[in-house]
Amino acid sequence: MSAYLRYPKILNFELTTVCPWKCLQCYKSVGNIPDKNFDWSLLQLYITEAKKLGVGKILFSGGEPLLYPYIIQAITLVKDCNMELNISTSGVTITNELYKVLARVDALYVSLNGSTEEINKKSREGFKEAVGIIQLAPQKGIKTKINWVARNDNVYDFPQLYDFAEKMGVGAIDILKNKPNASDVIDSHLSYKDIVFLANFIKEHKGRTQINIESCFYELKNLCGIKIRNPIMKGCSAGRYSMSVDVNGHMLPCTHIKTRDSDYKGSSLAEFWHKDKALNQFRQNNKKYNECNDCEFLEWCKPCVLNIDRRCILKST
Ligand SMILES: C[S@@+](CC[C@H](N)C(=O)[O-])C[C@H]1O[C@@H](n2cnc3c(N)ncnc32)[C@H](O)[C@@H]1O
Numbered sequence: 001m002s003a004y005l006r007y008p009k010i011l012n013f014e015l016t017t018v019c020p021w022k023c024l025q026c027y028k029s030v031g032n033i034p035d036k037n038f039d040w041s042l043l044q045l046y047i048t049e050a051k052k053l054g055v056g057k058i059l060f061s062g063g064e065p066l067l068y069p070y071i072i073q074a075i076t077l078v079k080d081c082n083m084e085l086n087i088s089t090s091g092v093t094i095t096n097e098l099y100k101v102l103a104r105v106d107a108l109y110v111s112l113n114g115s116t117e118e119i120n121k122k123s124r125e126g127f128k129e130a131v132g133i134i135q136l137a138p139q140k141g142i143k144t145k146i147n148w149v150a151r152n153d154n155v156y157d158f159p160q161l162y163d164f165a166e167k168m169g170v171g172a173i174d175i176l177k178n179k180p181n182a183s184d185v186i187d188s189h190l191s192y193k194d195i196v197f198l199a200n201f202i203k204e205h206k207g208r209t210q211i212n213i214e215s216c217f218y219e220l221k222n223l224c225g226i227k228i229r230n231p232i233m234k235g236c237s238a239g240r241y242s243m244s245v246d247v248n249g250h251m252l253p254c255t256h257i258k259t260r261d262s263d264y265k266g267s268s269l270a271e272f273w274h275k276d277k278a279l280n281q282f283r284q285n286n287k288k289y290n291e292c293n294d295c296e297f298l299e300w301c302k303p304c305v306l307n308i309d310r311r312c313i314l315k316s317t
Pocket residue numbers: 019025026027028061062063064065088089090109110111112147148149176177178179180181
């Protein structure tokens with residue numbers, strides 16, 4: 001039996017498919033699917049159940065979650081339940097009423113893939129809006145962090161982005177692994193040299209802004225010397241201590257699984273977590289590369305089972 005927590009600790013909700021942007025990198029086909037918002041009554045049921053199960057952290061994503069019609073009520077509900085709340089945003093116009101409630105959010109993750117518009121636009125839209133929120137946040141009492149996807153076309157800009165984040169009082173930069181976009185293609189792959197550059201910067205940086213590495217980004221964690229041996233906590237968190245709910249209320253181990261191809265079902269979070277057959281099969285999937293067996297990182301390494309199609313980049317140089 002594959003190890004997983006009794007209940008998930010982290011729950012990710014896709015609140016809406018509505019988004020003003022069409023980012024080249026985006027794994028959601030937001031521009032090509034009908035606008036849809038999460039049913040507010042259903043969201044209240046899930047959040048109330050999550051509280052009872054002991055879920056510690058809620059993530060709101062999308063689409064653009066700040067455009068969800070019930071965003072103020074949803075933030076208020078999660079914070080009144082004393083759960084940690086992180087929201088990922090591209091940057092949009094924010095009303096004064098929303099600014100006030102955003103001050104209760106534990107981290108507003110602003111997505112930014114470059115320190116300049118030119119670098120950012122290779123993969124994302126909305127540079128000015130994202131920077132605008134980061135600049136205004138301290139006056140509004142909002143705690144920001146940055147979500148940065150590590151790509152070949154932005155990796156050497158990371159030190160400049162880090163300096164900007166420090167200057168603006170951003171709490172942390174979370175480095176996300178570059179995953180397939182809506183057409184199932186991983187664009188602008190990192191090379192081994194790119195990952196070494198990033199790892200050296202992370203190991204040597206001395207600033208106050210923290211640098212976090214996404215749990216499934218095993219290549220970077222390995223080169224940074226991060227050694228987590230616990231079978232639940234090492235590697236990808238999907239179905240082990242986290243899960244996602246898409247805009248239709250459909251439960252999934254991970255937001256990067258395409259809902260239309262999935263057969264995950266369940267009427268409550270607890271039922272899904274313990275009884276769903278497809279989720280249990282997903283947990284049993286221990287796909288690895290041939291080269292893993294002789295690898296010095298094997299004890300603490302767990303590659304993403306969804307994206308094994310090439311050789312491990314750390315062993316193909
Ligand atoms: C899908 S967006 C939704 C929230 C909001 N619209 C935003 O852009 O922050 C959530 C996060 O996923 C990241 N993301 C989008 N496509 C990605 C991909 N192909 N690989 C890795 N991260 C991706 C975005 O940069 C963002 O930080």
